[in-house]
Amino acid sequence: MNLLILGRGKTGSLVAEVAQERRHHVRIAGAKENADGAALSSDKLNDVATVIDFTAPHCILANIEACVKAGKNMVVGTTGWYKQIDHVRALVERHQTGFVFAPNFSIGVNLFFDAVRTAAAALRYEYSGQIFERHHAHKKDAPSGTAIALQGVIRESSGAAEDLEITSFREGEVVGLHEVVFESAADRIYLCHDAKSRRGFAEGAVRAAEWLAGKKGFYEFKDVWREL
Numbered sequence: 001m002n003l004l005i006l007g008r009g010k011t012g013s014l015v016a017e018v019a020q021e022r023r024h025h026v027r028i029a030g031a032k033e034n035a036d037g038a039a040l041s042s043d044k045l046n047d048v049a050t051v052i053d054f055t056a057p058h059c060i061l062a063n064i065e066a067c068v069k070a071g072k073n074m075v076v077g078t079t080g081w082y083k084q085i086d087h088v089r090a091l092v093e094r095h096q097t098g099f100v101f102a103p104n105f106s107i108g109v110n111l112f113f114d115a116v117r118t119a120a121a122a123l124r125y126e127y128s129g130q131i132f133e134r135h136h137a138h139k140k141d142a143p144s145g146t147a148i149a150l151q152g153v154i155r156e157s158s159g160a161a162e163d164l165e166i167t168s169f170r171e172g173e174v175v176g177l178h179e180v181v182f183e184s185a186a187d188r189i190y191l192c193h194d195a196k197s198r199r200g201f202a203e204g205a206v207r208a209a210e211w212l213a214g215k216k217g218f219y220e221f222k223d224v225w226r227e228l
């Protein structure tokens, strides 16, 4: 496939590496090449099959709008835009493109979501719960998109009226650590996912782009990763 990777940062660079290993043709554009959407004009996107975005909250909506309006499929790893999700879904449906997004493209985290979904039954048995997330000091959004997704998984599966509190820590070079703790008077249940590197995110994103080829529709990775 001809892939355009947006973002030359920590994750985007690794996505490009993984995509090349999987024999895709890859172009990559960072902030400089894509100033004011310069990398997303219709002639620049002409031969691109799918755009994979790992950029930043300040530019993600403009990137999505340009690519979707040009009829391009997209895989979006960038977080911090989920309040606009209805707007983006409507845009994708109007332009009949394919779109996969996730706060976390790692298969391990998606397995972790399943474990948390099961353990969330604790909230129906006099347990309280808390979410903790730790990331490197350069991360721009807090709480992390993954922590917000954990809140949603727990809300849906437990039926609890209130969302669990999220506590965020920003320190050093932590790739991404998420903990869910359920506590009763009698005991504590700890669930933890600790990313050792960014490779899991990059592989998931490239495989999502492969899965999306020839498809239309608005998908979240947690609902499709089992089909990869």
Ligand SMILES: NC(=O)c1ccc[n+]([C@@H]2O[C@H](COP(=O)([O-])OP(=O)(O)OC[C@H]3O[C@@H](n4cnc5c(N)ncnc54)[C@H](OP(=O)(O)O)[C@@H]3O)[C@@H](O)[C@H]2O)c1
Pocket: 006, 007, 008, 009, 010, 011, 012, 029, 030, 031, 032, 034, 035, 037, 054, 055, 056, 057, 059, 076, 077, 078, 079, 080, 102, 103, 104, 105, 106, 141, 201
């Ligand atoms: N879904 C997942 O699995 C997952 C995993 C990891 C990270 N993320 C998310 O992905 C995003 C990027 O994370 P990261 O750790 O890779 O951050 P990062 O290292 O800061 O990289 C972001 C890159 O985006 C570039 N950029 C900024 N504006 C741009 C634009 N208009 N067009 C193209 N590129 C632009 C920046 O380029 P310059 O350096 O040239 O300014 C920077 O290199 C964040 O939102 C993060 O939360 C998601």
